[in-house]
Amino acid sequence: MSKNGPIALIYHTLFVIFMLAPIVVVCWVAFTPEGFLSFPTTDWSLRWFRAIARYPEFISAFWQSLGLGALSSALAVGFSVPAALAIARHRFRGREAFTALFMSPLMIPYIVLGIAFLRFFTEIGLSGSFTGLVLAHIIVVFPFALRLTLASAIGLDRSIEHAAVSLGASEWTVLKRVTLPLVVPGLASGWALAFINSFDEVTMTVFIAGPGTATLPVRMFLYIQDNIDPLVTSVSACVIAITVAGLVALDRAYGLERLLVGRGHDGR
Amino acid sequence: MAFLQLDALSKAFGPHKAVDGLTLGVEKGEFVSLLGPSGCGKTTTLQMIAGFVEPSGGAIRLEGKDLLAVKPAKRGLGIVFQSYALFPHMSVAENVAFGLEMQGVAKAERAKRVAETLGLVGLGAFAARFPRQLSGGQQQRVALARALVIRPQILLLDEPLSNLDAKLREEMQIELRQIQRTVGTTTILVTHDQAEAMALSDRIVVMNQGRAEQIAPPHEAYERPATPFVANFLGKTNLIDGKAVRPERIEFASSGLAGTVRTRIFQGNHWLYQVETASGLLTVIRQNAGGTMPEEGASVHLAWAAP
Structure with missing residues (x-):
């Protein structure tokens, strides 16, 4: 492995600081005993962590976000597999148009999507419902799921499937035993990216979530409109802690690189 | 009629004729090479026999029966690909057993035949490894074992040795020849390497622009080339x-x-x-x-x- 020069090292250090500083500041402020956002804080207290318990709506909003993200990402990945296989392998009329259509949610401002969905869901009676949220989130996270599924479908060596066919496997068996196992890293990373985007989404969701279906970011957004206390920082710190714990557990169990990059699969 | 008969086989991609009226009879147990520069139609011919490419014209018959009417999965041909195309998520034994599993061979019989075939290619000790843990030459042998274990009527080899270095290639040529002699499977090899084709084959088909320039045993084609193209392609x-x-x-x-x-x-x-x-x-x-x-x-x- 080649060593970095001093300038590169300084650059990398600054970049890492730039990336991590907001997270560190949020976690730091969460431990303040004061009733307002104070930084740097001199005293330490768990006051604002204990305060979370007095707001059960934050906890239910967290579960709401988790369920919404997991479900809409899983459905988006499920829909992306046939789309990715078709786009990666076949040249058909309207292929470019379909690809552009699937990617279009990325190009429309989320605030526009939010207003459109609000109007549409009110029309069909899904306003403020969980079903409505799931539908909207599938559409928003679909481009992320498709991008990564597509990348792994394009990278797939067709002759591996041909080999399976020549050995007597039916189309369904090839899909189940060969194609799907080989695109799993792409599906896993597509799901993860879709989940993060769903979990994070506030601009659009704030329009379509009802009082009973508010997600965590929406709940936090509404809270800081009326309050200036550091409660949201302690909530954020908890989410960060859960994320880190989740990533470590995933890495121990499967190896993050294998899951997201697929390095463990073919060694190339 | 020969064991495998290609009759005026053609394939056009738009205006481009990749294979142009190829007629060839292959006898049972024979080792025939399709030899030619890239783009001469040799790989397309192989893929038409395998069923991955549909011919635009002509016929393929195996023991007199129309092979084109048979689905690729039912043709019972063993294929070794240039990229080996091993299943990366399966162990060596699982790779080799795959075809037997598809045929519905019982588990005990499957294990026995996998062990036998891995022994034949000298990889008996590697059954539990995964493809990524093997060298190029070893992966090549696994691919060969996987194709041979189903006792194919015809073995199709698509540039199987071109990813190996020169010394290993020569060793594998000798080994491939010996294995083919041992099991007696009718074999069709696609290659651009004239030395490889001459070393391995009973007959070679020198192809150029989709047509067969000469079909003859290697020695005869070398000594009495039918066309200047054949003379130039087979050595200096x-x-x-x-x-x-x-x-x-x-x-x-x-x-x-x-x-x-x-x-x-x-x-x-x-x-x-x-x-x-x-x-x-x-x-x-x-x-x-x-x-x-x-x-x-x-x-x-x-x-x-x-x-």
């Missing part, structure tokens, strides 16, 4: 007065065609000469018998028996 050749003369057939003599040695290259077991003559620049190959040889710039006379 000199065109003297419209006749092809192999460089190793030309001798230095006391009389004959006069010339001057332009370059002399020592290649271990032989010397390679370029000699300037009235008939143009000729290539001459002489065995290294340990004696002194003409130097660069020397005046020489060349002689050869009429081909």
